[in-house]
Amino acid sequence: MRLLTGAAITALMTLSAAAQEPMRMCHPGERNGPEKHCVVDGDTIWFYGAxxxxxxxxxxxxxxxxxxxxQGQTALEVELAAQASARLLELINTRPFTVEQYGVDTTGNRWEGTVRIDGVDVGDILIEEGLAREWPDGSLFWC
Structure with missing residues (x-):
């Protein structure tokens, strides 16, 4: 895993949607180099190789x-996942945002972080719009 630290994080912290290459949906299994970024799903992104x-x-x-x-209830989840992913992509591509990285998750394969638009966590936006749940301790409402 490529870790962004120090000056690299500072340089990438605030990006304007107008000043960067627009994000796109990732292709299944895609890995990105340091110059690429894409939305994996509603709560995961590839951001400059991380x-x-x-x-x-x-x-x-x-x-x-x-x-x-x-089993038998997965179609609802997959449909809502597509909506959540599309909304995250829309938010990131139409508004200036900041990215904050904290540490590596429990799998050791991903960074944990926050994307903020106008100081608001995109997770809070998705929760308010019914496309996400709080984690942990949020109810699994999409089944």
Missing amino acids: NLRLQDFDTPEPTAHNSKCP
């Missing part, structure tokens, strides 16, 4: 294979 799991909220899983719902 896999960033957004903190304090959870969105539905975009594939039935990773679903948190019982």
Whole structure:
């Protein structure tokens, strides 16, 4: 995993949607070099080579294979996951935002961090819009 630290983080902290290459949805299994960035799903992005799991909220899983719902209820989760991912992509591509990285998650494979738009955590926006739940201790409402 490529870790962004010190001056690299400072240089990348605040980006204007108008000043950068627009983000896009990642291709399944895609890994990005330091110049690329894309949305994996509603709570994970690749950001300049770093896999960033957004903190304090959870969105539905975009594939039935990773679903948190019982068999037979995965279609609802996958549908809502697509909506959450599309909304995150829209927010990031239309508004200036900041990225804060904290540490590595429990898997050791992703950074934990926050994306803020006008000082508001994008997770709070997605929760308010019914596309995400608080994490931990939020109810799993999409099954």
